[in-house]
Amino acid sequence: MWRFLLPTVLFAALVTFFAFGLHRDKETLPSPLIGKPAPIFTLPHVEDPSQTVSNAAFAGKPYVVNIWGSWCVGCRQEHQTLLEIARRNEVPIIGVNWKDDRAAALEWLQTLGNPYAQNAFDGEGRVAIDWGAYGAPETFLVDAHGTVIYKHIAPLTLDIWDREFLPLIGLNARSGAAQ
Amino acid sequence: MIRKMFLTVLAALLCAQSAFGIDSAPAFADPAMQARYDSLIRELRCVQCRSQSIADSNVFLAADLRRQVREQMAAGKTDAEIMQYMTDRYGDYILYTPPVTARTLLLWAGPVLLLLIGAVAVGIVIVRKSRLPYIDPDDPDSKRADAPSEASAS
Numbered sequence: 001m002w003r004f005l006l007p008t009v010l011f012a013a014l015v016t017f018f019a020f021g022l023h024r025d026k027e028t029l030p031s032p033l034i035g036k037p038a039p040i041f042t043l044p045h046v047e048d049p050s051q052t053v054s055n056a057a058f059a060g061k062p063y064v065v066n067i068w069g070s071w072c073v074g075c076r077q078e079h080q081t082l083l084e085i086a087r088r089n090e091v092p093i094i095g096v097n098w099k100d101d102r103a104a105a106l107e108w109l110q111t112l113g114n115p116y117a118q119n120a121f122d123g124e125g126r127v128a129i130d131w132g133a134y135g136a137p138e139t140f141l142v143d144a145h146g147t148v149i150y151k152h153i154a155p156l157t158l159d160i161w162d163r164e165f166l167p168l169i170g171l172n173a174r175s176g177a178a179q
Numbered sequence: 180m181i182r183k184m185f186l187t188v189l190a191a192l193l194c195a196q197s198a199f200g201i202d203s204a205p206a207f208a209d210p211a212m213q214a215r216y217d218s219l220i221r222e223l224r225c226v227q228c229r230s231q232s233i234a235d236s237n238v239f240l241a242a243d244l245r246r247q248v249r250e251q252m253a254a255g256k257t258d259a260e261i262m263q264y265m266t267d268r269y270g271d272y273i274l275y276t277p278p279v280t281a282r283t284l285l286l287w288a289g290p291v292l293l294l295l296i297g298a299v300a301v302g303i304v305i306v307r308k309s310r311l312p313y314i315d316p317d318d319p320d321s322k323r324a325d326a327p328s329e330a331s332a333s
Contacts, residue, residue, distance in 0.1 A: 029226065032270045099239055125243045132268040134226040134240060 031132055031151040038142045039063070039130040043120035046097050046105050053120040055094055055142070062169040064093045064130035066116070066156075067128055067139040070104040072136040082115035085161060090171060092117035098128045098136055110152075141165050206249050218257060219248050223265060224273050232275060 033039075038055060045051040055065065066082065068075040082093060095116035097105050102121060109119070122128055131140065141150040149168050152160060183219075207213040217234065225236040233241040244265070251261050262274065271277045279287050294315060 029272050030270060032267060099243075125239070129240075129243060129247060129268060132270075134269065 028119070028153050029134065031148075033132055033140070033148045034151060036148055037098065038140070038148050040118065041096075041122075041127040043096075043122055043127060046095070046102065046109070046119040046121045049067050049102075049121065053094070053118040058092060058094060058117075058142075059146050060144060062091050062141065062143050063117075064091050064165075065096060065131065065142065066093050066136045067096045067098050067133045067136050067140075069098045069100040069136050070108040071100065072098075074155040075137045076112070078137055078139075078157070079112050079115070081111050081156045081158050081161065084158055086115035086117075090166070095119035095177065096131070097121050097125055098133065099123065099125045131173065140167060143169060202245065208247075208253070212252060213260065216248065216252060219252075219261060220245055222262070222275050223248070224275055226269050226273055 009025060012047065040054065040056050042052050042054040042056070045053050055063065064085075086093060093116050095118070097119055099122065102123075105119075105121070109116075120127065131138070135153065137153075137155055137157050139152045140148055143149045152164065182244050205213050206216050220234040222230050223233045224236060225231045225233045225244075227238045227240045228236050229233040231241075233244045235241075246263060247264070251264065256264075265273050271280075271283070277286070
């Protein structure tokens, strides 16, 4: 009896273990930034290098930091979502243009539309590292206390925005009217 | 002739190899600093490419992280401070040698555990086999399990 039962039980345990491993999301790394104060940055503006952009100016209200680049295919995918969020006027989106070519970034904004309240030019990728970015697009939600409360890696969809982001800042999924 | 051509091509390929090397110039003039730098960047995972250290990867993020390591070393930061800087941003995943915590216990104990399970299994098999009745292959009277039956021998 044991001869058959024991290997069967062990095999079943292994299969369960591997099945969980297969379906676990290994692409998304947990961000150590969640629950911590948002890293403050000051960078030149994408559109006007003589001006600076700082997320410190957005303190006191929730805001979104979106790390993007014109080289990033996923950013193109999520662009409509960002435009819709900007159109709803719920939460300002600060762009961090990661290791991009300024001309390419400007062309992107002109042809696809500009959802960003401010857009920072991170040519050396230092701010992206401070935010623990490893693959654009990455979208962070910062609450009114300046704490990072959510991070989404991969293209953002309105569904994810409504389901994961909005409830965290006390807004319902309909629109910004709930303020 | 062909041999000469082959050698020329081989030599050219060998040269090309070094041209593809990452950070062709050494980062530090001081050999001790360079050795520290080399070992640090081997301990840090390229979070963009996962299966490589930032010493092996050409991805721009790996290059940027190497720059951070160089700058912090030049600023006099200790190895522990540099590793802390990295884990503050990217979590323990960036370390190739993650610390032993409740979450990584299985990772660390796993190989020893598997070895123990194997040793116990081998032990059980040996004890069992040693208790089987002895069969002498030279004794025609002893019973052979693999003897063909009378029916199939025709």
